[in-house]
Amino acid sequence: xAQVTQNPRYLITVTGKKLTVTCxxxxxxxxxxxxxxxxxxxxRQIYYSMNVEVTDKGDVPEGYKVxxxxxxxxxxILESPSPNQTSLYFCASSLVEGRLxxxxxxxxxxxxx
Amino acid sequence: xxxxxxxxxxxxxxEGNPLTVKCTYSVSGNPYLFWYVQYPNRGLQFLLKYITGDxxxxxxxxxxxxxxxxxxxxxxxxxxxxxxxxxLYFCAVREGNQAGTAxxxxxxxxxxxxx
Numbered sequence: 249x250a251q252v253t254q255n256p257r258y259l260i261t262v263t264g265k266k267l268t269v270t271c272x273x274x275x276x277x278x279x280x281x282x283x284x285x286x287x288x289x290x291x292r293q294i295y296y297s298m299n300v301e302v303t304d305k306g307d308v309p310e311g312y313k314v315x316x317x318x319x320x321x322x323x324x325i326l327e328s329p330s331p332n333q334t335s336l337y338f339c340a341s342s343l344v345e346g347r348l349x350x351x352x353x354x355x356x357x358x359x360x361x
Numbered sequence: 362x363x364x365x366x367x368x369x370x371x372x373x374x375x376e377g378n379p380l381t382v383k384c385t386y387s388v389s390g391n392p393y394l395f396w397y398v399q400y401p402n403r404g405l406q407f408l409l410k411y412i413t414g415d416x417x418x419x420x421x422x423x424x425x426x427x428x429x430x431x432x433x434x435x436x437x438x439x440x441x442x443x444x445x446x447x448x449l450y451f452c453a454v455r456e457g458n459q460a461g462t463a464x465x466x467x468x469x470x471x472x473x474x475x476x
Contacts (some may be wrong), residue, residue: 340405348404
């Protein structure tokens with residue numbers, strides 16, 4: 249089944265404790281992206297990657313890191329999480345960047361205390 | 362700069378009635394426009410898109426949307442609403458033919474269909 253998977257689905261952590269949210273797609277998509285969803289703000293892009301080893305900042309990159317060493321994986325790293333990073337995070341992918349629709353993962357709900 | 366607006370936080374309709382979820386956008390060139398739906402505790406699912414061509418686009422689950430360039434709008438419509446259509450709907454826009462341009466999402470509109 250074609251899908252985007254994220255792990256973990258739920259995470260509660262404390263301020264400053266490094267964490268990684270994994271994202272993997274099995275559709276051989278070139279483009280991958282991370283979003284955060286907050287009430288009243290919709291989805292905002294954190295980082296995106298147009299292909300392996302090519303990443304760039306989205307609208308809200310502060311406090312996040314990403315890497316794209318393999319085509320299928322695009323992990324999101326929070327080196328020192330803070331409470332304002334409490335949010336619902338979505339990974340998405342598409343065959344190429346631009347005119348094609350994106351496929352979204354199920355989401356990761358992160359709480360930073 | 363790109364932007365997208367969904368002027369209604371919530372739309373309420375009765376089952377069987379037509380529904381419209383509004384979206385207006387702003388881009389400097391030609392837009393690529395998308396509608397996504399989010400059911401509770403799920404990721405977003407693609408409904409339909411406008412890239413070029415016919416202004417009326419048809420998508421999944423009986424939904425359609427009309428691209429109106431003069432009004433910079435891309436309203437989502439369905440002739441007869443179902444209770445199962447109740448969900449959160451997002452309009453999204455990006456600058457067409459501009460590599461590396463982000464897809465900008467609206468804040469979302471909650472559709473509630475009553476039986």
